[in-house]
Amino acid sequence: MSEHDKVDKYPSMTIGDNENNKRVVEKATIGVQLKAIRTENKLTLEEASKRTGLARSTLSKIENEQISPTFSVMQKLASGLNIELPQLFTKPKETKVTGRRDVTLNGQGRPHATLTYEHELLSTQLRNKKMMPYKSRVHARNFDHFGEWVRHEGEEFLLVLEGEVQLLTEFYEPATLVVGDSAYYDATMGHLVISTSK
Amino acid sequence: MSEHDKVDKYPSMTIGDNENNKRVVEKATIGVQLKAIRTENKLTLEEASKRTGLARSTLSKIENEQISPTFSVMQKLASGLNIELPQLFTKPKETKVTGRRDVTLNGQGRPHATLTYEHELLSTQLRNKKMMPYKSRVHARNFDHFGEWVRHEGEEFLLVLEGEVQLLTEFYEPATLVVGDSAYYDATMGHLVISTSK
DNA sequence: AAATAAAGTTTCCTATAGGAAACTTTTATT
DNA sequence: AATAAAAGTTTCCTATAGGAAACTTTATTT
Known part of the structure; x- marks a missing residue:
């Protein structure tokens, strides 16, 4: 050689x-x-x-x-x-958001509407976050609005900011949540949130 | 062979x-x-x-x-x-919370008080979560309550539920946040939240 | 600053990884 | 169910990884 x-x-x-x-x-x-x-x-x-x-x-x-x-x-x-x-083979972890922050004032998030939800995505300036925070207004009022369970990788935490919702998940009885109530669940298990407000 | x-x-x-x-x-x-x-x-x-x-x-x-x-x-x-x-070589991540959920009703979280904060830890039944959700009442009213920056692994997302706070972080100007405002930041960068409510 | 020791590198050899092609098994088609 | 085609496995060979020992370089002691 x-x-x-x-x-x-x-x-x-x-x-x-x-x-x-x-x-x-x-x-x-x-x-x-x-x-x-x-x-x-x-x-x-x-x-x-x-x-x-x-x-x-x-x-x-x-x-x-x-x-x-x-x-x-x-x-x-x-x-x-x-x-x-x-x-x-991985260089000492550098979080993608290293040394950064992103403030989102009330109502200034990026809107994202679907048939069943009206989302306001928060902190969208920061890429590659570990969490994806958003506020949602729930339109769906029953399971049929979806047709089937929502399922995806990861975990979800939710906190009710106003009104009343029902959290439906596989394996569990529906849970009624009002302002201040919260829930944490594995998102790979079928899940849905529907509104029970007036 | x-x-x-x-x-x-x-x-x-x-x-x-x-x-x-x-x-x-x-x-x-x-x-x-x-x-x-x-x-x-x-x-x-x-x-x-x-x-x-x-x-x-x-x-x-x-x-x-x-x-x-x-x-x-x-x-x-x-x-x-x-x-x-x-x-x-890593088995498909089996979340420790697989197929589980945990509902925490308003005020029913596990209390955890410090000099500067009054925490209510949420969803404490689930172990090994990827996120640690909690509600906090902020007592600290200035930097001196801490002495120095708070730093730790991971990322933080915060949403103001009532009153007014200031988010202090390294490299950034202080941000004043009121109800509905939120922020996301790298927690390895020095950070603090202080109350500016009455 | 020689001599000695310790740390690191290279050589040389053996064991094993990776590619081409033959072979076997499985699936699809008639 | 026989035949063809596709997918997967094994063989056989070459290229390269890994170990033992010689060699070189760097640090330490006298």
Whole structure:
């Protein structure tokens, strides 16, 4: 292997440069990550070797991006160094909303109407939030307005701001909620909110 | 390779059974995961092969846990199948609140008072929620009640139910919020809420 | 600043991953 | 139910990962 080869073996390894031409911008930094984790823990290659059961040389090569470790090696790394697997290739988490906030004054949210609901989406300036807050006015007055359960990934929390609604969910009896009442539920279970106000 | 070998190659591969005797309970299911993802997307091995740029045979062997894919292969999988890398070895998230809900009537939450806030924790019956909803009455009337910024992991959404408060955050001017106003912010950035009601 | 020790890298070899093609099994079609 | 087509598996080979030991570099001690 020539000197040039060594340096360029995994040059900047752009992920997914496959025939479909799907290109992912992120770089493969498993070596860099590993070295960072090891040095932060003040471990030598020898010590890391003992903990992971991997050869000193193997660790060195991974750190210098000379080889692409197998999944089983990655598992030994995570286990031996007491970290979660994704830490090996995920840069220290940067929340997408890092250092940002978004204030939405009453009634200034982005409107979004459907047949059954009138939503006011809140904090729409912030992208990639973990929560999607919104205020809703409920029009639906019975199950038939929907036809079937609403289901989707994630969890929902609701708080009644005015009037009276019924929360219908699979497996449970309907719950009548008035101002100040709230509920939290798994959204993969069928759910609906209907209005029982006048 | 004997029939027995084939079956047991990666028998139930308990991770991290290394000399430090650190034992991780989780199983290595990258093959199972991959197969699940592929079939859910109604892809044949051939199609998956085209998308990822990997050989049909390689995919088959990975799915049957006959080989341990290298990191670079895992990247091609994630990229080609349009998934996040950790999805390959993390079982489809089973929310801890699966199939459950928790209704909290007004004033029936669990009280939790501090010097500066009077909290009413909501939906405390459900454990391991992704969100922690609560109503708070704010006592603090200036920064000095705290001494320094509040900081923690995650994101916060707040909605004013009555009175008037000021939201103080690093990097931003204070925001005055009245009933119906809301805000969303990164909680790792210093933040405080103080009361400006009478 | 030599000598020694410790940490890290490279080489060389063996084991295993990944690809091409043959083979087997399953599904669809007549 | 026989045939064809499609999907999946296995074989066989080549390329590359991983381990042992030699080698180089960096830090430490005298």
